[in-house]
């Protein structure tokens with residue numbers, strides 16, 4: 001895949017070029033590309049003057065970062081405690097079936113990545129599924145199919 | 158416009174208040190995460206459209222407020238018409254026109270949208286009369302739901318930044334610390350350390366500069382109090398931080414926000430900008446010689462970064478690994494400089510303490526746990542949502558009086574508090590007062606405020622396994638007891654849940670837990686075994702059922718249950734056949750279905766979709 005690394009300089013401009021900016025810069029790169037391309041990691045190491053090994057260790061420590069390309073849409077199944085006791089596992093399995101991928105994977109057409117997340121903080125609506133930044137509360141086994149269908153039709157967000 | 162003096166602030170407050178109350182009626186639309194998930198934004202947009210279209214006298218779109226979380230998420234989307242307090246629940250786009258025509262124009266109440274008290278069956282008009290609200294005392298949550306999410310003028314209208322003016326003009330830093338000490342305020346992030354003492358140590362530290370940090374990582378799954386505050390009333394947190402900074406002599410601060418809370422980041426940043434414009438942040442605040450600035454730092458999605466030393470490393474752009482406790486972060490914190498770190502809710506309490514006095518605050522709650530505490534009351538309870546009650550309120554009052562009891566009238570089994578560091582308390586402990594010390598003595602902890610109610614369909618072995626899996630995943634791996642110990646505990650819990658466990662395993666788990674508690678580096682490991690220890694303490698029989706009888710009484714652990722169709726109840730609707738991903742269910746329309754046990758993976762989808770209760774868990 002071709003990534004428009006031209007966008008990087010603009011990202012570096014947003015923060016002081018110090019090691020302290022590393023996480024913020026990586027977050028912006030992740031947001032731009034949906035993952036952290038290797039070339040971007042190298043450039044970041046140079047720009048912020050941190051060893052590449054440290055850039056790599058930070059990139060792999062935090063859950064927010066992914067070293068692999070992800071789908072256009074991220075479907076996140078909340079598996080927080082409340083969602084767990086209200087059947088999040090079933091919801092996860094349903095979505096895995098409908099999307100034909102496991103949690104953590106991306107569909108072949110690169111449209112969807114399915115992830116589980118420890119808690120999105122909407123516990124009163126459990127179980128919750130977030131499609132990008134839109135939350136769906138009170139998801140049921142039966143409503144999963146519709147949710148996937150709707151997400152497929154919806155615009156890229 | 159810069160506010161130069163407290164007098165100017167008071168004048169501005171008058172203007173803001175006049176503007177705030179300009180309309181005889183106001184509509185508050187809850188735009189908390191729960192209501193948004195249920196379509197609150199659409200309702201709000203429609204309200205705006207209809208208000209514009211109808212051109213009512215004395216009522217414009219400005220009278221519509223998109224507020225933070227009202228708390229009663231179960232009933233969302235919520236729309237409140239003030240000042241009458243008319244409380245509409247589950248509002249849909251199609252209700253909007255009528256709300257404007259009847260309630261706004263003719264002051265008529267729409268019966269069908271009112272809340273029905275499940276106990277009496279009566280409709281309640283004013284939300285203040287609903288038991289869910291009537292029994293609360295909101296201090297940290299005081300403004301949420303009352304003002305627009307991110308509007309400094311409205312915050313000022315409800316006395317915002319008055320405490321800051323008072324502190325800067327009438328109090329010395331030591332006076333501020335004394336007031337906070339008098340209040341007895343203890344940290345709301347879980348550990349309950351006295352805030353006054355922390356501030357005092359930091360203020361006296363020689364090294365400079367000093368920093369203040371707000372912990373908005375809110376990592377405990379099942380908790381969303383801090384989120385509601387950061388999104389719904391960001392200025393209260395910022396004001397609390399400025400006051401803290403003044404007290405401890407800091408000029409720079411950070412708010413560390415969890416990456417899953419993008420709206421909190423946006424709202425905090427907006428609020429910071431607004432405060433800058435008014436000169437409430439920056440150089441020479443209110444013409445004093447005190448300067449302070451605050452930055453928002455986004456987390457990276459690591460639970461351990463809620464721990465103080467890990468959080469400070471993360472702000473510094475590093476991997477969030479905690480360090481040993483004997484190095485105290487009030488003395489050697491961010492960049493190894495003296496640092497005060499407090500939780501979101503802790504800061505939100507500070508302006509009120511300065512405003513009304515430490516004595517006022519300490520009169521609320523119990524002797525050793527003063528004030529009120531916010532909780533996210535969730536799980537199998539009827540009225541799920543966000544609440545704030547005086548410390549010392551009993552679990553029973555919270556779950557039954559405010560929470561309305563257990564969903565679907567099922568039996569209460571336990572209440573889980575304190576997240577992965579806490580534990581489960583059974584029915585016999587329901588009359589315990591909720592405060593920092595009592596729940597800890599009972600083997601759980603109050604924690605940051607997640608309160609998850611469990612009914613008889615929740616298996617405690619499964620729950621312990623769940624928390625252990627979470628902690629294994631989130632352990633940073635720096636120290637062996639946590640990294641390896643929790644992993645072994647998890648493995649044993651899995652074995653028990655699959656019917657492969659022995660009673661000797663339980664002994665092993667208890668011993669191993671002791672080791673982990675004693676020898677882990679940070680709180681994650683030290684309290685990691687708690688979910689196991691509290692459940693084995695109160696629910697040993699349930700563990701034994703898994704071990705001796707190879708049964709999961711709650712019907713959760715997949716290896717120990719099977720699903721069957723009750724031929725008496727099955728009406729052959731095919732719903733389960735459609736839902737079953739394994740194609741394990743066969744049968745024709747209007748004929749009793751059957752489950753092929755070899756093909757069934759026990760996912761429970763059939764049970765979830767069956768409307769006739771015809772799926773048996775055996």
Ligand SMILES: Cc1cc2nc3c(=O)[nH]c(=O)nc-3n(C[C@H](O)[C@H](O)[C@H](O)COP(=O)(O)O)c2cc1C
Nearest residue numbers: 344345346372375376463464465499500503680681
């Ligand atoms: C593993 C771990 C996670 C924590 N997560 C949080 C958190 O998400 N939010 C929080 O306020 N405190 C958290 N804490 C507690 C903090 O270390 C610290 O005690 C607290 O933020 C201090 O603020 P307070 O005194 O106002 O509560 C966590 C502690 C540990 C050990």
